[in-house]
Amino acid sequence: MADDVLKFHISFKPKFINLPDIKTGNLNVRYPLISPFAFAHIFIDKETKELLYYVEEPILTDDEKSLLKLLQLGLEEVLNMDFVGDLNKEKIIEYLEENTKSILAELGAKITPETYQKLMYYIYRDSVGFNKVEPLLNDYYIEDIECNGVNSPIYIVHRVYENMRTNIVFESVDELRDFVEKLAQKCGKYISYAQPFLDAALPDGSRVNASYSSDITTKGPTFTIRKFTEKPLTPVNLILNRTLTPRMAAYFWLAIDYKMNIMAIGETASGKTTFLNSILHFVPSEARIASIEDTREINLAHSNWIPAVSRVSLGSKVGDIDLFSLLKETFRQNPDYVVVGEVRGKETFVLFQGMASGHSCYSTFHAGSFSTLIRRLETPPINLPPELVDSLDIITLMIHIKEKDKNIRRVQEVDEILPYSSEEKKNVVFKWDAAKDIFLESKESVILKKIHAKTGKSLEELETELSTREKVLIKLAELNITDYKKFSEIIDLYYHNKKKVLESLKIR
Ligand SMILES: Nc1ncnc2c1ncn2[C@@H]1O[C@H](COP(=O)(O)OP(=O)(O)OP(=O)(O)O)[C@@H](O)[C@H]1O
Ligand SMILES: [Mg+2]
Missing domain, CATH: 3.40.50.300 (P-loop containing nucleotide triphosphate hydrolases)
Incomplete structure (x- = not known):
């Protein structure tokens, strides 16, 4: 397969769409968050009548999942994240692609361009991005993101539709704890048993509060992200x-x-x-x-x-x-x-x-x-x-x-x-x-x-x-x-x- 076929295409500036602002009985909207990979799907649950916010991302086959895991393990060894910190998004993606390609070659894995795009999306999302939460952070309409613990769906506050439950769930304490540590690290701070509370800001100005509970009888760590509104309200x-x-x-x-x-x-x-x-x-x-x-x-x-x-x-x-x-x-x-x-x-x-x-x-x-x-x-x-x-x-x-x-x-x-x-x-x-x-x-x-x-x-x-x-x-x-x-x-x-x-x- 020619190398130039394997070129990752991602856009963080999806087309802006105007949302219908009435909560109609059959509200059903879908808009891009990270093109062409992640979408927001807002709809009313037929049974509960609850307004839901679902993030839709590419679905991986079992083989693709195993390959992704291998790639992520390999990348963990070779990536220098301190170096990445100083680069812009395009350069970071270039750096990720180079390394991914060389690991793919080492593994002798032959994959289709479609699979490559999907894998690169998850590699980006989980390394420099904010994992499962990354699509939410790319939604202009979201003001607040709130996670109350493990196995508990993330709630958001939306500019048009207000409070909604999402389909994003952290399924293990380890996963959530790693995520909260990542949040702290991106704010240039630490969170640990000794310092279990975080009140800080992400580089884009979004405010982060998090707690680092290890007590498994409670629901584990929690976090809220309040997005920075670039244009102030007058x-x-x-x-x-x-x-x-x-x-x-x-x-x-x-x-x-x-x-x-x-x-x-x-x-x-x-x-x-x-x-x-x-x-x-x-x-x-x-x-x-x-x-x-x-x-x-x-x-x-x-x-x-x-x-x-x-x-x-x-x-x-x-x-x-x-x-x-x-x-x-x-x-x-x-x-x-x-x-x-x-x-x-x-x-x-x-x-x-x-x-x-x-x-x-x-x-x-x-x-x-x-x-x-x-x-x-x-x-x-x-x-x-x-x-x-x-x-x-x-x-x-x-x-x-x-x-x-x-x-x-x-x-x-x-x-x-x-x-x-x-x-x-x-x-x-x-x-x-x-x-x-x-x-x-x-x-x-x-x-x-x-x-x-x-x-x-x-x-x-x-x-x-x-x-x-x-x-x-x-x-x-x-x-x-x-x-x-x-x-x-x-x-x-x-x-x-x-x-x-x-x-x-x-x-x-
Ligand atoms: N009058 C308003 N109309 C619409 N949205 C608002 C208004 N006031 C605040 N918000 C939104 O509510 C959120 C919280 O607002 P803000 O940060 O001003 O609260 P605060 O009282 O200063 O909070 P804190 O106690 O954390 O300092 C922000 O996302 C902001 O955009
Ligand atoms: Mg304030």
Whole structure:
């Protein structure tokens, strides 16, 4: 057989298809993930009526399976994975092909081009790829991948069809453990009995959490992968999916314009970072923004933006110190806006000191309520004196409601912090009514008064500005301006030539 016949063809950029967005009684879609080998097949189980996500991959005959095993054993001996780490996908595939071909020759195995393609697919998938999970990682529509142990199907969260069970199952503890070790290794970290938890990021920015349990009475190791969304959600996205109203978005626009300090709180995965990232699109384009994170999540179109990721560290303790010193250094450089992805430890203290000394600061904090936040701020290890707490101006509480056929995120409450000497600790300026799924607004805003005190602009003038910005956002939502670069351009133009924006959007 001529050598050139054996050329592996694989594409990681399958054709983009638009999915039907209604859950019809006979939904049945199939789209490519890794062409031409792996497909997603989404359909409704006739008996259980459950929506299922099946990965379809080439089927191997018994002979092909044995040959694959031999090849993989052979490759394990000859491949230098450290070397592979520095190559791009094409080069890696070339390297794999060369080695596979020489092992095939050694074995004297004669195979058809079809078999060769299939075997190369699995060789790629299981060596440089993420084994069984690789097709899922190549699905643009998947947000989350969750594995709760051995013999338990992987669940995913899909952008269009939400929660679905897959046909991907790790069938032995060893297989799952090897996989979790591979995940850790690709994040540049270790997971072991001594260090049984992993919280890290893959090179593409996807976040990984994993546990390494060896106890066979439990279901073994677990992992979740939260895929990195390259294009950040803008306030228009959040308006369109009703996370907040145009009025609330306009409120944050004004608050950011006048450099109010804002913190997003909520439970895990409630949407804190997404909310923060979206409202940061309101920062004027010429402002200097410094952002600091443990793992890279914040994404902005600003040219004056200096992102920093604190040094990769092994334990969370070391990580805290890094964030802490990085933040102190950042304040020394005196940026206009300081964004910290998430604060937990003593860096929180530094953040509040920064706010108190007039820097405009934005961050997220894991707390399920206003009172939990305040308690955690004022007790060890943070130990913030109460008089520093009110350097913060606004707290936004995020909520994620995930039920059988509901997967929504809302801004549950927007609180304005009152002076620590006052009896009431907060003014609830917006509140979500869960029963009606509407947002209520209080009559008074402390923030508007603060802006009035700071700038001398009358409250009427500020009210008018707020409602003009609300109209702009309503229009942008109608026009579906979700692209973050386009959105940032319009905000920027508004700051420089408001009249032009209002005219072109036909707002009077
Ligand atoms: N308002 C929203 N609308 C649609 N999707 C959202 C929204 N907020 C968050 N998401 C999606 O939910 C996932 C989790 O969001 P995010 O990372 O913002 O949560 P978080 O509260 O910061 O989580 P963590 O506690 O892990 O820091 C992401 O995949 C994100 O794209
Ligand atoms: Mg977050």
